Amino acid sequence: MDEFLAYLLQFSLLNQQQLDFIASKATSLSLRKDAYLLEAGQVPRQVGFVLEGVIRICYYDNKGDEITRNFIDEHRLATDLRALEYGLASSEYLQAVTDCRLLVFAKREWEELAHTIVGWNDIMNRITAQHLREKLARISPMMAQDATTRYVEFLENYPRLANRIPLSYLASFLGITQSSLSRIRKQLR
Template identity: 55%
Template sequence: MEELIEYILKFGNLNRQQIDLVISKGQIIQLKKEEYFSEAGKIPKQVGFIVAGVIRGCYYNNKGEEITRCFIGENSLVCDYVNFEASTSSSEYLQAITDCSLIVFSKKNWEELSHIIVGWDHIKNKMVQLCMYQKSRKGPVISQNATTRYLEFLENYPTLTNRIPLSYIASYLGVTPQSLSRIRTNIR
């Protein structure tokens, strides 16, 4: 829980009693590789904080191809927040691509923090903005050539290359796994 509290305190101040309340509302869970944190067609029911591991956001395009949209690593919130708040069905999957340890908050517990802690909404809004920015900002620009997209991936996600399957990186970049292998060989 220490990592979560450090993360929260970057966005505002809490006293010991408030910190203890936040801790009491969170629950530690484990996700095995390939398990889903949330699924398309279902209403997201929780907000998570990744203590260890990597989760990817993905969806299926109109051809039925799986597209990886983003990667979310340690010390980050993970949630399909727009659908979580609106209690509407998600159109994407949030899937563990490594074994993950998370601290999760149910919708009820997340909302209770807003009712009990003065200033929580301000802290929460900053955390959610960063979460949404991280999920949206790092998508590759398809008009760039594949090598440039891969180099940007390495810059944006320097620790992921050896931790996640290359097929997910290829999907994220919009190239085949074979093309990604050639790109990697050419830049070594």
């Protein structure tokens, strides 16, 4: 719980009573490797915070190919916030890449935090804005880079993830085939 509270305190000042209230709303959840926190077609009913492990966000394109869109590692929120907020079915899967340990807030508890803690929505907006900036900083350059540059930059920007995720997921994330990724890795050795 301390990790989540420290994470929140990066975005706003909260008093001890508020921190205790937040802590009272969370439960622990263990996800085994390959298990889903959320599946496409489901309406999200919880918000997770990754304490240990890696979760990937993936979907199937119109050809039926599985595409990895992002990875969520420690000290990040894990849910489909838009679908959660509007009660929509998610179009993506949130799948554990490794065994994971999370703090989980049921939707009802999450909404209670928003109604009880003054400034909660501002905190969530700041978190969302930071994640959006990080996402844009990661994706924008990738659009114009060759596959080798994308892989090298992934290693530089996410050194903790490189050895924790299967090559097939990494290749999908980079927008290349697994055999291309293997050739790139061999050339760089």
